[in-house]
Each structure stands twice: as structure tokens, then as C-alpha cells.
Amino acid sequence: MFNLKxxxxxxxxxxxxxxxxxxxxxxxxxxxxTYVCCGxxxxxxxxxxxxxxxxxxxxxxxxxxxxxxVGGIVEGNVVARERIEIAATARVAGSLTGKSIAVAEGAxxxxxxxxxxxxxxxxxxxxRQT
Numbered sequence: 540m541f542n543l544k545x546x547x548x549x550x551x552x553x554x555x556x557x558x559x560x561x562x563x564x565x566x567x568x569x570x571x572x573t574y575v576c577c578g579x580x581x582x583x584x585x586x587x588x589x590x591x592x593x594x595x596x597x598x599x600x601x602x603x604x605x606x607x608x609v610g611g612i613v614e615g616n617v618v619a620r621e622r623i624e625i626a627a628t629a630r631v632a633g634s635l636t637g638k639s640i641a642v643a644e645g646a647x648x649x650x651x652x653x654x655x656x657x658x659x660x661x662x663x664x665x666x667r668q669t
Contacts, residue, residue, distance in 0.1 A: 553572055553573060554572075554573075555572065555573035555574060555575045556570065556572060556573065556574045556575070557575050557577070558574070558575065558576040558577060558578045558580070558596075559577060559578055560577040560578055560595060560596075561578060562577075562578035562579070563578060563579045563580075563581075564578065564579070564580050564581070564582065565581045565582060566581075566582045567582050567583050567584065567585075568580070568582065568583075568584035568585075568586070569584065569585050569586070570586060570587070570588075571586070571587040571588050572586075572587075572588045573588050573589045573590075573591075574586055574588065574589070574590045574591070574604075575591045575593060576590070576591065576592050576593065576596045576598065576611075577593045577595060577596050578596060578597075579596070579597045579598075580596075580597070580598045580599070580600065581599045581600060582599075582600045583600045583601040583602075583603070583615075584600070584601070584602055584603060584604070585603045585604070586603070586604035586605070587604075587605065588604060588605055588606075589604060589605060589606040589607070589608070590602060590604035590606070590607050590608070591607075591608040591609075591610070592607075592608070592609050592610060592611040592613065592629075593610050593611060594610040594611055594626070594628040595611055596610070596611035596612070597611055597612045597613075597614075598611065598612070598613045598614070598615065599613075599614045599615060600614075600615045601615050601616045601617075601618065602615065602616070602617045602618065603618045603619075604619060604620070605619065605620045605621050606619060606621050606622050606623075607619045607622075607623045607624070607637070608623075608624045608626065609623070609624070609625050609626065609629040609631060610626040610628045610629055611628070611629065611630075612629075612630045612631075613629070613630070613631045613632065613633060614632045614633065615632075615633045616633040616634045616635075616636070616650075617631060617633065617634070617635045617636070617637075618636045618637070619636070619637035619638070619640075620637070620638070621637065621638050621639065622637060622638065622639040622640070622641070623635055623637040623639070623640045623641070624641045624643075625640070625641065625642040625643060625646045625648065626643050626646065626665065627643040627644060627645035627646055627665050628645070628646075629643075629646045629647070629648075630646075630647045631646070631647070631648045631649065631650060632649045632650060633649075633650045634650040634651040634652070634653060635648065635650065635651070635652045635653065636653040636655065637653075637654065637655065638654070638655050638656040639654070639656060639658065639661075640652060640654050640660045640661070641660070641661040641662075641663050642660055642661070642662055642663070643662070643663055643664065643665050644662060644663070644664050644665075
């Protein structure tokens with residue numbers, strides 16, 4: 540299971556909305572707060588808060604949120620108003636757009652990386668243990 544105690548989640552407050560591994564959602568998702576998806580989503584989202592797609596999770600559509608962590612598989616664009624973190628287990632077929640983007644060694648991205656702050660994307664090695 541993807542370690543949910545990432546840098547973005549270390550600062551998140553409140554109870555997250557959790558989408559279980561067995562869940563499959565088709566349609567648009569919108570809301571505020573912290574969302575953690577371990578299941579399958581087919582549709583777009585616009586979250587005023589943070590969104591995590593955990594390892595084993597699948598997303599087909601556009602992910603849009605303030606902060607986004609990807610540990611699963613995405614077929615679509617990932618758009619963050621602030622920061623994107625791509626874990627080593629992530630597979631993204633689509634573009635990444637955000638003010639700050641960090642990509643772990645081992646992640647696969649088949650698409651453009653657009654850093655809107657003008658800074659270069661950051662590579663990192665995952666040092667946290669599950």
C-alpha cells in the first residue's frame with residue numbers, strides 16, 4: 540500500500556474522504572478537503588484541497604486539485620494549483636501541470652511536464668518506509 544504520510548499529507552488537516560480499493564466511480568467528483576482514492580475512477584475531478592491516488596488506484600480522466608499525489612495509474616492529465624508529487628509506483632499517460640512538481644525515481648510519465656512557477660521539476664528517491 541502507498542504510504543499516505545507524504546509531505547503533503549503531513550500538513551493536511553481534517554478527516555479525508557476515502558475511496559476504498561473495491562470502489563468504482565464513474566462521473567465527475569468535486570468537493571473540498573482531503574481525498575484519498577484507492578479504487579477506480581472514470582471521470583474528471585476538481586478538488587479544493589489535496590487528492591491522493593494510492594498505489595493500486597486507477598484514474599481515467601483529468602485530476603485537478605490544489606495538491607496532488609500519484610502512486611497509482613493515471614490515464615489523463617494531472618493539474619495542480621500548487622504541488623504535484625509522483626511516487627515511484629506511479630504510471631501517468633498524460634501531462635502534469637503545477638507550480639511545483641516532484642517525480643520519484645522509477646515513476647513512468649508518458650506526457651509533458653509543465654511547471655508553472657518556472658522552476659525545473661525535482662527528482663527524488665523515496666526514503667520513507669511503509
